[in-house]
Amino acid sequence: MKSIAVFCGSSSGNDQVIINEANRLGEILVQQEITLVYGAAQIGIMGIVANAVLNDGGNVIGVVPHFLSSKEIIHPNLSELIQTDTMHDRKVIMYDKSDGFMIIPGGFGTMDEFFEIATWGQLGLHSKPIGILNTNGYYDALIEQCKTMVERGFLNQENFDAIVVDTEIEGLLQKMKDFKPLPVPKWLNKERL
Template identity: 45%
Template sequence: MKNPSEKNKIVKSIAVYCGSNLGISESYRETAVSFSKELVKRGITLVYGGASVGIMGTVVDTVLKEGGKVIGVIPTLLEEREISHKNLSELHVVETMHQRKSKMIELAEGFVALPGGFGTLEEFSEVFTWSMIGLNNKPCGILNINHFYDPLISMIDKMADEQFLQEKYRHMAIIEQDPVLLLDRFNDYPVPSVKTYSK
């Protein structure tokens, strides 16, 4: 856990994982816009997967419109398929998906999942797992728009209840429905202790 004398680090860059589709509910787009404006208001740089479509595109376009900084990371495989954004502050084109994820983790001081599909789940699960085993001490958050992630939250509880997830990680992810509350909690993130094993 964090040393009580250690000052909280102000998070200045956040990697956002979210869908390449817009989703069925207008609330996904509306809250993504609110979240993006809050990033700019706080001077937080957006790090993301480099595309211009779906919720990803909404987040990026809003941050840029509001005068914020956006760093994109996209693999050559998806540069045309996902339609890479052409107006970013920075765009890193990498060779593989693994390099994409590693670069985003390197550039970001925290991570947030907005609604998305399997790619979003996979990316968020990786940074969550890395936090458990001590590969990073950066806050992980879920913006639970329209209760989208309620089933995942229930699954986390199920894992802990059945003792496949250590109890100290049950509430490790910062989960909020409101972007302001979510980002407020990022600067008070208690770094979890490294996962231990028992025979």
Template identity: 50%
Template structure:
């Protein structure tokens, strides 16, 4: 495992907890020699995370669509900033270039990215770990909702278990490094057909 993609807000949120979590995640990434892949913004939690990794001597790849370069203030103080044509291309590039995925607190874009990468795992398109950093209970209701979908028979427990939930970045990254993503039946079936 060499690169971790982090989905998070282009806003900072209320209080200091989310920015502090980004700083702690930066420490955890750099101390393990892991490169950050993220959405390329210089603002919000995204910008704080990227800056913290760079300040600690880590490596950061930002990927941003041309249309968002001005709106999200593309960060040109990275190891590498890739400018792509569309959001679809951005998400595909982030997925292709990463060995694991983490969501910090964020809004609609973070939710969409998280659920897309989980869906891709469920369908067997990748076999990489996916984690959620539940900072100050930010994702409590989402976690409860996912458990509810299992109870209601609309989500299998094995697919719910694809999402690893932790409050501490170091614990989550250590989990990624020590326990590879589970091989789902669909993944085994897909790879056997290649």
């Protein structure tokens, strides 16, 4: 993997373990020569990961819609900044620029990005790995909810299993590198892809 889109919070939260792991993630991305693709902010967990990559000489691509483009939000030292018209366009560019997706702690925006990219995978619109970094149990409830969806018949087990999960950065990156995509659903009209 040459690049990973990291979906995460524009707030730092209040858990020092999460903050420390966000910093360590940036350092590990540089060690593994992986470009960070993210939402372009200098604030919150987003800024912590970006700063760690930039401070170690790594490459960072920020993608942000014009309406969020203020000096207080956009990181001033990005390797590349791409501005879009809409939030959806932002996700499409992040998809195009990355070889996989990692979800680390965040709020509604992070959940929106996770569920949209997971749905695209379920529909066969992409075959890139999606990983959840479950730092300090942050995503325990989300993982349990997904299991409930499977148990109640609203989510196929194979689609749930296509999301890789780990509590350790190195373990998650390895699982993402080893990821074997699901076959394109038979009911999907391939001409539409």
